[in-house]
Amino acid sequence: MKLKKSNCEPKIYRNQSKAFCPRIILAIILAAVSAFYAYVYFHYTTPILMYHSFDSSRTKDYAAVSNANFYKQLEFIKAKGYKVISLNDYCRLLKDRKHIPRNSVVITIDDGYKDNLEAVKILKMFNFPATLFVTVNRIGKPEFLSEADIRSILKGTKINIGSHTLTHPDLPEVSNEELKKELSGSKYALARQFKTQIETLAYPGGAYDQKILKETEDSGYLCACTTNRGFSKKLSIFSLRRIKATDRDTEFSLWAKLSGFYNIFKKPKKPY
Numbered sequence: 001m002k003l004k005k006s007n008c009e010p011k012i013y014r015n016q017s018k019a020f021c022p023r024i025i026l027a028i029i030l031a032a033v034s035a036f037y038a039y040v041y042f043h044y045t046t047p048i049l050m051y052h053s054f055d056s057s058r059t060k061d062y063a064a065v066s067n068a069n070f071y072k073q074l075e076f077i078k079a080k081g082y083k084v085i086s087l088n089d090y091c092r093l094l095k096d097r098k099h100i101p102r103n104s105v106v107i108t109i110d111d112g113y114k115d116n117l118e119a120v121k122i123l124k125m126f127n128f129p130a131t132l133f134v135t136v137n138r139i140g141k142p143e144f145l146s147e148a149d150i151r152s153i154l155k156g157t158k159i160n161i162g163s164h165t166l167t168h169p170d171l172p173e174v175s176n177e178e179l180k181k182e183l184s185g186s187k188y189a190l191a192r193q194f195k196t197q198i199e200t201l202a203y204p205g206g207a208y209d210q211k212i213l214k215e216t217e218d219s220g221y222l223c224a225c226t227t228n229r230g231f232s233k234k235l236s237i238f239s240l241r242r243i244k245a246t247d248r249d250t251e252f253s254l255w256a257k258l259s260g261f262y263n264i265f266k267k268p269k270k271p272y
Helices: 011-041 067-079 087-095 116-126 147-156 176-194 210-218 251-257
Strands: 048-051 104-111 130-134 159-163 200-202 223-225
Touching: 067 116, 067 251, 087 104, 087 159, 087 200, 087 223, 104 116, 116 130, 116 147, 130 147, 130 200, 147 159, 147 176, 159 176, 176 210
Parallel strands: 048 104, 104 130, 130 159, 159 200, 200 223
Antiparallel strands: none
16 A cells, blocks of 8 residues: 655644744845945945036036026025035044034035136025135136136135146146146145145046055145046045036935935946
8 A cells, every 4th residue: 555645744843934934034134134224324425516617508518507506406405404514624524533424515616617706606695615626727717717706705705725736637647747746836836826725636537546646645635536536435535536416406316416325336437
């Protein structure tokens, strides 16, 4: 007589097995969520917004933001309770490894276009600090801020200036001697011309390499900004990644850019 193969276990074990599987799945899900949260949490960085021109006629073919939309963006920043701090203060906090509130925001403007004057007025309305990076040999040229413009900005606002080099070159392509002139020379020239301390630098086009990072530090800068370029996502005080603000930013996209997590999953561009 052929015996029937038993395909069952005692009920108590079957019930325990059925209860055990969902618990394992739930534990795995919770562990994965926790790991993701920890990764995101420890990769938070204070957002540094990057602007250039405020010419409304250039918003479609250049990184320009109209004055009307710039006002709306600053209005959003104020309404949502973000704390705008200067780049200088942010870098000092980084250097001293002090706590930086999670709702902090830094505003920077590159190139020193003449149209920045209206943006400066808007910043003054909100009493926000900002850093204006100027190229020494462009001061006073057509379409760029004059010496008088910059003096007026420094006197009546919370805006300070930083160096955008002497001539706005592609820094990785210049000689060692030219590199020193572009970095330390521009720092000295701006400090002498405007009787103010120049502590910050923005690399033209965000281009840099290890030699440039060392020369920047040796030139006495407190910190330096790139764009979204860099081999690593690790924070470096001489290669601070920034976030480009655009004329097309909605409240949602601006909220995402100000979250502190915007660059986490974006692949950095090669710096040179």
